[in-house]
Amino acid sequence: MKNIFRILFLILLFSACTKDYLQKYPLDKPSDQTFLSTPEEMEVASNALYNGLYWKWNWENTSTFFALDYGTDIGIRRPENAYTFPWVYSGQDASTGIFRNAWSVFYKNIERANYIIEKLPLSKENVDEGFYNRIMAEALWHRAFSYFYLTELFGDVPFIDKVLFNYNEAYSYQRTSKATIVISILKDLDFCIANLPDAWGGADYGRVSKATAGALKARIALYNEKWDVAANAAQTVMGLGIDLAPDYEKLFLYEGNQKPEVLLAIQYQKDNVYQSFPTIGGSLNVGGWSITMPTRSLVDSYECMDGLPISESPIFDPRNPYENRDPRLKATILTPGQWFCKSLFNIYDPITSQIVNGVTVAIKNQDFTYTGITTFTGFLQKKSIDPKDVYDNTIWNSQNATILFRYAEVLLTYAEAKVELNQFDQSVCDATINKIRSRVNMPAKNVGGLSQAQKRSLVRQERKIELALEGQRFFDIRRWKFAEHIMNNDYLIGRYKQSVLNGSLSVPRPTFDEWGISHYLNEKDLFEAIPLKFKFNKDRDYLWPIPQTEINVVPTLDQNPGY
């Protein structure tokens, strides 16, 4: 009897095991077999795409998109091993870490996008079409964004448009031409423009929108000299009813984070994801490390308030060189003599002033000593450093969003494309350059009678000033093909020498060369030297090398010339 029960029990046990019952997927988390079948999973997958925007290459915890401008003529980093970008002195090679980091960050994001692009169609019937298209568009946008940066930095790169579940295929990949990749991603962006919403609100704020897609398309087309495509894409964005934020300086602070001008910004979340630029770039007197330094060359390129360069303007006072200047100068750069974060930025005296509990007190001035850890150029970045972070003691874990796309860039793209198409007339100038200038009360430019070359300089000058230190200059000096002229310099000028400060030498006005770079006749008498030399090998340095470790694994990848 006992055995019969036992046998019956066993029969019941095994007979229950039909195929369906064994095919169980986890209920508490997504399963690899079914992932991307529900709207929740699609949402989660699309969230992960935004990881690609947090491109950081070292412990500094600042956005690399932003930091690239500190490897150009307008900004340098502390001149020594661990900090300087090696390409400013042509010292990079294929094993330099940042190249591998960039390669890895973008290809990881491309994989995330490819996964969605490949798997989403399998569950098309589970969700409504609008939602489906939006998720697809977000994935296509991020893939386009990643390929855009890869092609700008490395030139031709392997073009992977599927998930390599069988990774053995990857060992023999070859590079696809940049032109082919660009055609493909521009086409993808048309889908994005058609299917992304005009704006996002609430918890979804920070996702890519129609305007972001248009702005990316305009940027890619501009960088690739497809002028009509760039102008059209920019015009699409200009038709969306977006306007410039009223205050240039505040746009980069907390209160500007969600202004309509911001088309895409890296969003941060308290204690979880944050950026540390206020520490990296800030003054030593308020707890910063002054690793990043805007150059005098950038400072000199700001016009005076009368719209004339400092080489010509009658209101330029060489004794007070930072007064009467384009307001964007003091909004972007901490110049000596400015009060910022309740502290007087002073590089010439051992004592400076700070407001403590409402009272001005003298403090030991850490920005004074001319050593390796104070600013060599005598300037610091102010743009995007919110004094609130200093007061709240959050200069390491700042939540201040990092702007990647903004409306002013779209206007500048439109202007530049129109110049190249030779269609840049006064009405285009008023709608773009003069609109941007009027925000900061700079006089309008009159382009009547100007040649195309003169208009080109005008637009490039405006772009350099408006977008300074936002990560565009790095690419601009490359696509304008004059990096070898401005990035070769044996004597980088730093702070004024004592002889200038005590008045025994007067400061002359600089002259500007055809690339808009200032020059002084006797610069070695006037300025301290920065222990750094700019060097640019035009046959090599326009592109980064393919990371050596990648070539080791994928021998079919050719290296870029010269590396």
Place this chain on the structure above:
Amino acid sequence: MSAEYYIRNTSDILYTEDVPLLVGLNGPKINAFKVKNSGIDLSLSSFKKFGDFSYEVRVNFDDVKNEVTDLYKKKEWISGNTISKVGFSMWSYYLFDTDGLLQKGETQSLTYAGRTPVAGDIKYVDQLTIDTNGDGIPDARDGKLLADDKVIVGSPIPRYNFSAEINLKYKMFDLSVFFQGVGKQDVLMTGMPAWAFDNSSGNIQTWMTDYWTPENPGASYPNLGLSNRYNYTPSNYWLRDGSYLRLKNIQVGFNVPDIYLKKLDISAIRFFVTGQNLLTFDKMPKGWDPETPNNSSYPILKTISGGLNITF
């Protein structure tokens, strides 16, 4: 006395497959490498007693030679400053070769990190890397210092490990000493402990004061300077002999004779003084400890302590 010779072949060493980064995913762990360890173990011990005096000596010597025998699909595996290659020890140092310091009057056109060397800079060696006559053997120099100019120059795996323990006893006194040493070890010095003013905020250490000047051509340190990635790059100039012999422990003790104890109803009283790491013979610069080769962990301390043990 015992002696042992062994060969241990280890296969299927786990290794994360080098999936190309362009796949965007991390590689799986696979069983890949084979490594051969061949070594000897010698130990010798002796114990003798002559009346009130006794001694005990134990000496150990071991050596192991590590050799990669199979590297899966790879020709070589470079990781940072090290390389693993068939026929060489795992994680061999893979660095630029150098030929002392550039002296006054000498010139060298081999630029690196944007710097043309000046007197007092390290003299790097440009290896033969170009094959001009097509025989498959490189026979010309390219005039540049590139990754392919690195050579295998040593190994961080210590060889010829030695230890000796000696215990002496005479009447109520005892003495025990323990020595330990390594006969061959390469230490790569990098970063702030090795490079003066590295990161512009570092210090200069006393051993660096023997820096190069025209008056000090035989210096043990290059010329001093800020922001100098040319000199401050891992090369065999910074690879130092890390062999050492160290008195790890010494203890002198005195046991109070039993006759004094009986009255106190105590079974044992012992006084002792112990010293740790009191003596080291090594060739590293002052401040570098050969036992903590990367100089990054907490340094080995010299300790002297005394004690009294009473057992009731």
